[in-house]
Amino acid sequence: MKKIFLLLLLLFSLTACMTENPPQIIGTPRVHGGFIHETMAEDIIYEEIGPQPFTVLYRRENMKFEMYEPPEGVYIGAWLSPETTIRMFEHEADKRHAVYVNEINLGEEIDISWLLQCIASRATPLFIVHPPDNPGIDDIPTADLVVYMAQRLGSFNLPMFIAFFPEEHGMMPAEYTLFFRQARNIFLTHAPMAAFVWVAPSHTATSQNPFYPGDNAVDWVALPLLAEWDAENCFTDILGNFNTFYNSFHEHKPIMVLPLGVSHFTRGDYTYRLNQAAMEISRVYDALQNYPRVGLIAYADAFTLSRAYRDDFSVSIEPQLISAYSNAIYGENFLQLIEKTTNETTRWARSAYHGYIWEDRIYISTNTLENEILIMPHRQIIEINENSFVDSRRISGKIITVCPVRRVIYVDNTP
Numbered sequence: 001m002k003k004i005f006l007l008l009l010l011l012f013s014l015t016a017c018m019t020e021n022p023p024q025i026i027g028t029p030r031v032h033g034g035f036i037h038e039t040m041a042e043d044i045i046y047e048e049i050g051p052q053p054f055t056v057l058y059r060r061e062n063m064k065f066e067m068y069e070p071p072e073g074v075y076i077g078a079w080l081s082p083e084t085t086i087r088m089f090e091h092e093a094d095k096r097h098a099v100y101v102n103e104i105n106l107g108e109e110i111d112i113s114w115l116l117q118c119i120a121s122r123a124t125p126l127f128i129v130h131p132p133d134n135p136g137i138d139d140i141p142t143a144d145l146v147v148y149m150a151q152r153l154g155s156f157n158l159p160m161f162i163a164f165f166p167e168e169h170g171m172m173p174a175e176y177t178l179f180f181r182q183a184r185n186i187f188l189t190h191a192p193m194a195a196f197v198w199v200a201p202s203h204t205a206t207s208q209n210p211f212y213p214g215d216n217a218v219d220w221v222a223l224p225l226l227a228e229w230d231a232e233n234c235f236t237d238i239l240g241n242f243n244t245f246y247n248s249f250h251e252h253k254p255i256m257v258l259p260l261g262v263s264h265f266t267r268g269d270y271t272y273r274l275n276q277a278a279m280e281i282s283r284v285y286d287a288l289q290n291y292p293r294v295g296l297i298a299y300a301d302a303f304t305l306s307r308a309y310r311d312d313f314s315v316s317i318e319p320q321l322i323s324a325y326s327n328a329i330y331g332e333n334f335l336q337l338i339e340k341t342t343n344e345t346t347r348w349a350r351s352a353y354h355g356y357i358w359e360d361r362i363y364i365s366t367n368t369l370e371n372e373i374l375i376m377p378h379r380q381i382i383e384i385n386e387n388s389f390v391d392s393r394r395i396s397g398k399i400i401t402v403c404p405v406r407r408v409i410y411v412d413n414t415p
Contacts (some may be wrong), residue, residue, distance in 0.1 A: 003120050010355035020177065039267075051358040051384050054402065055290045055367070056412040058373050060349035067195040067219045068159060069254040069295050070125075071342045073335045074288070074364040075099055077126065079259045084301065084316055086117045092316055094326045096281035099161065099402070101126045101259070105133040107145045110152055118160070124338040126258075126298065131169055146183045147190065154191030159338050161186060163222065163258070166199030168188040172209035180213040195219040199258060206248035211344075221249050224255035227280055228311045229273070230265045235280055239287055247352055250293040257288065257289040259300035261313030264321060268310060281315070285328035290408055292348040348410075356384050362400055362409055363389035371404070373411060
């Protein structure tokens with residue numbers, strides 16, 4: 001069997017990862033010019049630099065798919081400034097997008113022109129709904145305003161996403177969750193094709209957050225990820241923050257990144273950092289593909305997102321950034337059209353525990369085997385970084401493969 005060294009794999013990543021019968025990984029990762037393929041672990045020799053951590057994805061049975069949740073892959077979306085039309089943006093990005101985001105205050109008229117742009121582009125609208133901001137409607141009950149909005153949107157008979165009052169809304173938790181559930185019931189009556197999204201109010205939000213309306217009132221959950229520059233001129237660690245949120249919700253709900261933004265300019269020091277931003281866009285989109293229940297990423301091309309940021313996250317006005325963005329979303333794993341709800345019950349799940357590649361072997365955590373895959377680990381245990389692991393050769397009934405390019409170990413069921 002031919003041995004391939006890691007350095008050669010990195011240089012020739014376009015042919016790095018495919019077996020004769022590859023597992024159904026989340027989409028089919030692609031780069032310009034060709035496909036990234038899948039490789040069995042025993043085909044790889046790694047340099048003697050110690051155990052290397054890899055993400056572990058495993059097959060999970062009996063998991064319900066929520067409204068419009070894709071069985072595989074990630075919807076791409078964008079949140080545009082009013083000056084940027086959908087047609088202009090898709091021409092620059094060189095790819096149709098599945099979802100576009102717009103903001104509206106409760107009680108305002110719907111932007112029909114924008115909605116028609118979505119329809120013409122076969123894109124699904126996502127409405128961020130803010131509290132009423134018109135003194136002239138103070139005497140109208142909030143529930144009546146919700147009914148009016150639901151009736152108007154329902155008349156279009158379109159799939160859509162609705163996120164109510166996602167930021168600081170001046171309500172106590174009990175008041176907000178009651179309002180959210182009431183709004184959901186109103187939309188079920190007048191606009192049943194609308195999926196409801198709960199946007200977490202902070203990076204530390206979990207399913208135990210008092211503002212979470214509950215699984216029965218929420219179709220998707222969302223978290224904003226904005227990579228800004230810190231005092232040491234480094235990006236904030238948005239993926240580190242995201243892990244806690246993902247681990248809290250992924251067993252219950254599909255997850256949106258709403259929005260994703262990478263700063264290329266900050267008014268803190270009035271410095272442009274286009275090269276760093278381009279690399280960070282690529283890194284983040286790459287990394288988010290390894291979270292199987294991330295179903296939508298909406299990029300923040302808008303200059304302001306309801307409040308004044310000191311950072312500029314836009315990509316459409318900088319050729320270098322729109323090129324980086326276009327490359328980042330190029331693969332077939334990034335979906336351009338919303339799919340109907342599937343009846344499938346098997347999906348990839350992300351283990352909360354790393355696996356390792358070490359000395360040409362795959363090692364799976366005993367915690368992954370016992371607590372997630374629900375099989376008893378082999379009695380021969382190896383300690384790596386003070387944790388217990390099992391050599392994959394001693395795990396029966398599973399097909400275990402590795403993609404060194406994406407640094408992912410796949411634990412699949414045997415046919």
